[in-house]
Amino acid sequence: MPKPEKIEAVATITKLFAESTSCFVTDYQGLNVEDITELRKNLRENKITYLIAKNTLIKLGAKAAGTEGLDEHLVGPTAIAFTEDEPAIAAKILNDSFKSKELPIMKAFIVDEKLFDGAEITRLASLPPRDIILSMVVAAVEAPFSQLVGSLDGFFRELIGSIDALEEKIRSKS
Secondary structure (H helix, E strand, O other): OOOHHHHHHHHHHHHHHHHOOEEEEEOOOOOOHHHHHHHHHHHHHOOEEEEEOOHHHHHHHHHHHOOOOOHHHOOOOOEEEEEOOOHHHHHHHHHHHHHOOOOOOEEEEEEOOEEEEHHHHHHHHOOOOHHHHHHHHHHHHHHHHHHHHHHHHHHHHHHHHHHHHHHHHHHHHO
């Protein structure tokens, strides 16, 4: 019979998997207490939960939440970062924290129900924040319309200028 603590841990992990839009499976070997404290602080400030748990509990929680594909990555010391917001922020924090060290490593991550190898973390970490990406899309869509408006404005200014010049010429002859 499972212990109540383990049942509660699986329920918490299941809830985190169910509520998160992305999760990052990491190894935490090579981080001392100070490193983990700093990492957790940086993640917490961005509403990202960093959980260290036994692989069997993580497997049970992932299975209960319907998250698949992580079993092969749940080997050795494992921690998972869960986020409901932008995955690029979590990727950047984890990548920056792990970059200067040989260990730990990023094992895998899931973004919008797609599983990625941990080596691809640098691509995700290099993306600008969502707000900037959206503003870039808006600017790209808006640019042709702005050019069209500018061209039409120039055409009508020239037309009005020609009409005014013609009117002046007719008035001066009368």
